[in-house]
Amino acid sequence: MPTVCPRDKMPTGSIALRDAVMRSIRAFFYERGFMEVETPVRLKIPCMELHIDAEPSGDHFLRTSPEIFHKQLLAAGHGKIFEIGKCFRRGEFGPLHNPEYTMLEWYRANADYMDILDDAKALVQAVAELRDPAWKQMTVSEAFTEHAGWDPVGNYAEDRFDIDLVEKVEPALKQIGGPVVLIDYPVEAAALSRRKPGTPLVAERWELYIDGIEIANAYSELTDPVEQRRRFKECAEQRKAFGKEVYPIDEAFIQSLEKMPPSGGVALGVDRLLMLIAGADSLDTVLPFR
Amino acid sequence: MYSASDLKKGLKIEIDGDPCMITNFEFSKPGKGQALYRCKIKNLVTGNQFDKTYRSVEKIKRCSLMSRDFTFSYIDGENYVFSNNETYEEELLGSELIGDLKNFIVDDMQVEILFHNDRALDITLPNFVEMTIAETEPGARGDTATNVMKPAKLPNGYEINVPIFINEGDTIRIDTRAGTYADRVSKG
Numbered sequence: 001m002p003t004v005c006p007r008d009k010m011p012t013g014s015i016a017l018r019d020a021v022m023r024s025i026r027a028f029f030y031e032r033g034f035m036e037v038e039t040p041v042r043l044k045i046p047c048m049e050l051h052i053d054a055e056p057s058g059d060h061f062l063r064t065s066p067e068i069f070h071k072q073l074l075a076a077g078h079g080k081i082f083e084i085g086k087c088f089r090r091g092e093f094g095p096l097h098n099p100e101y102t103m104l105e106w107y108r109a110n111a112d113y114m115d116i117l118d119d120a121k122a123l124v125q126a127v128a129e130l131r132d133p134a135w136k137q138m139t140v141s142e143a144f145t146e147h148a149g150w151d152p153v154g155n156y157a158e159d160r161f162d163i164d165l166v167e168k169v170e171p172a173l174k175q176i177g178g179p180v181v182l183i184d185y186p187v188e189a190a191a192l193s194r195r196k197p198g199t200p201l202v203a204e205r206w207e208l209y210i211d212g213i214e215i216a217n218a219y220s221e222l223t224d225p226v227e228q229r230r231r232f233k234e235c236a237e238q239r240k241a242f243g244k245e246v247y248p249i250d251e252a253f254i255q256s257l258e259k260m261p262p263s264g265g266v267a268l269g270v271d272r273l274l275m276l277i278a279g280a281d282s283l284d285t286v287l288p289f290r
Numbered sequence: 291m292y293s294a295s296d297l298k299k300g301l302k303i304e305i306d307g308d309p310c311m312i313t314n315f316e317f318s319k320p321g322k323g324q325a326l327y328r329c330k331i332k333n334l335v336t337g338n339q340f341d342k343t344y345r346s347v348e349k350i351k352r353c354s355l356m357s358r359d360f361t362f363s364y365i366d367g368e369n370y371v372f373s374n375n376e377t378y379e380e381e382l383l384g385s386e387l388i389g390d391l392k393n394f395i396v397d398d399m400q401v402e403i404l405f406h407n408d409r410a411l412d413i414t415l416p417n418f419v420e421m422t423i424a425e426t427e428p429g430a431r432g433d434t435a436t437n438v439m440k441p442a443k444l445p446n447g448y449e450i451n452v453p454i455f456i457n458e459g460d461t462i463r464i465d466t467r468a469g470t471y472a473d474r475v476s477k478g
Contacts, residue, residue, distance in 0.1 A: 051324045051346075091295055091325070094317030162323040163343055170320065191322045207321055217321060242347055 003027045007129045010277060014286045018274055024127045025084065025104060025270070032119070034080045034106060039069035041086065045250040048235050049191060053090040053244065055099070061247075062088035065267060066105050067192065068253050071221065074263050075256040079109035084270065095282040096213060096272060098290055107265035112220040113193070113204045116264035117181060120208055120216055123268075124179060128277050130210065132178030139184045141202075147172040154201045156188040174212025182207045192228075193219030208268075210276050218266035225257040291349040294327045302334070304351040305342075309334040309406040334411055355406055357414075362399040372401060383410055393448035394419045394466045415466040420475050421445065422461050429454045439471075 004024040011017050026036065046054035046061040047068050054061035066083050073081055087103045108115055121135060141153045148164040173180045183206040187195055190203030204220035222228055229249065236246045274286040284290065292303065299315045314330035325346040332339050344350065360372035360381060369382040370392065381403060385392050387410065394415055395401075404412040426442035439451040452462060452471045459478020462471055 049322060051319070051322065092317070092319060097317055097319060158324070159345060162320055162326060162345075165320045165323065166318045166326050166328065167343065189322060214321060 004031075004126050007125075007127055010127070010129070012278075014274070014278060014288060017278060018286065021127055021270070021274055021277065022084065025123070028123050028126055029082045029106065032080070034082045035078060037070070037073060037078070037081045037083050038085070039063075039066045039073075039083060043068070046247050047192075048232050048239070048247045048249070050235050050238050050242075054247070055088045055090045064089050065103065067265065067267070068250060070105060070107050070265065071260055071263070072253065072256040074107055074109050074221075074261060075259040079261070080107070082106035095284070098271065098283055098287055101283075102270040104268040104270050105265065107221075107263055109261040109263050111264040112262065113183075113206055113218050113264045113266075116218045116266045117206060120218065120266060120268070121179075124208075124210070124215075124273075128210075128273065130178055130276075132211075135179045135181065136176060137181040137183060139202075140182055140186065141184065143169050143172070143182055152186045152189075153184075154186075156186040158188070161186070161189065170209070170212050170214075172212075173209045177211055180209045182209060190222075190231075191219070192222050192231075194222045194224070196220075213272060213276065214269075215272055215276070216266050216268035218264065221260070221263045221265055223257050223260045223262060225254050228257055229254055292352060294325070294344040294346045294348050294350065297327045297329060297344060297350065302353040302355055303331075304353040304406075305331070305333075308336070309353045309355060309411065313339070334406070335409075353406065355404055355411070357402045357404050360401050360403050362395050362397065362401060370395065372403065375400075381410060383413060387411075388413055390469060391415055391466060393444065393446060394421070394464055394469070396421065417465065417467060418463050418472060419466055420461050420463055422478065423452065423456060423458050426452065426456060426458055428457060 004027045005020040011020055041063055042057050042060040043063055044060060046064055052064045054064050065087055066085060070081060082105065084102065084104050086100055088100050090099060092099055141151050144164065145151045148168040152161050184196060184202040185205040187201055187203045190205060193203040193205040196202045196204050206218050207214055208216040232249045239246050271283050271286055275283055278285050297312060297315060299312055301312045303310055310331045310333050312329045313332050316328040318326040318328055327344040329342050329344065330339060331342050359375040361375060363371045363373050368385050370385065370388055372381045372383065374381065391413060396419055400416060402414040403410050421444050423442045424445045427440060438454045440454050441449050442452040442456060443449055450471060456462060456474060457478060461475040463473050463475055465472045
């Protein structure tokens, strides 16, 4: 049985570091009673998101995320699951992006995004020796009001939101330093998360930033098939308007939502986490073959 | 037109009619948001630097820069006049555009002028130019040390540092990129 490597004993070379962190992540989830799952890397229908493009692979696509299958596993009664695997996103390349990267995804049935946040804190605290270990949390509304001078909740504008996030909010999070959880997104930026009960303008979604770098994205998962179909259709229309390829609606996935329990789930970029543990500011340090 | 995904460091683009160069480039993609291409840009006419963020749906104008060969003809007041090697048309460059390079321009010199559309942006001289020393203090006889320098005047009055063994009437080679003495060609 692997065990979590003490964070002050992490090796320094990137190959050994990856090995130690991978073992630690697995040990972390095994200790908490999670089941490791494997889901297809090639799929007929990629998950439709406005700004994520799938890489074709023959008559299939490479997965941009394993979430479609994980939700079907949740619907089939597997309540605590995780997967570590390669995901692929076309055209994403930079110091913090690689078109092929390692994703850690985990889900809990009968849980929400705050339960997932507890997992994420425990996991990061277990593997990463952070320069500033104090966890901070702020709503998207607070972060934008303070650092960009406007509140996108109830007043959402996509371009302004994206540009201010990159140019104003993320640099402020870097300045604040350490782990910062940005929580409760405008419902227009909900992606596959559910609306917050009693607060219809925000969605139960959080993103973890460490030293200003986005590490993980989590939801209280949307389990309403009608709402999910509406969002896919809207997304399809927007993709079409942008001249992007439109993927068909995955009916098996929509159907599975009917049996899916309320769940929380998260995707965490393993390469970026390694980069932070290594104290590097580019993925070059932890992806020696790129 | 370029797509935003074509942008990279060193790429030349046109903004509001001016040729510009991307001097720094960063790919960003926040959360579930759109890809953003954050650029630091230099205006090649004014030299001004500024930041600009492009969204993935934006199109960016290409910048057509063309280098043409010219021969130096004469000086007309503040202007330097060159003639096009193919068409023999004259091109006037202000001394401001030429900058310090004007000190190394000699008769019939072959130069390259960089144009954006029909606007001259920059001039490139041959890497080395030979010029004769017009005035300098005599050096000590037999002193061939190259690391001891003294001032010397070129025929156009420009002062350049030369080794102590160089005398009036000597022809020297000047590195036009650095604006410094390279070596001695012949004794005057």
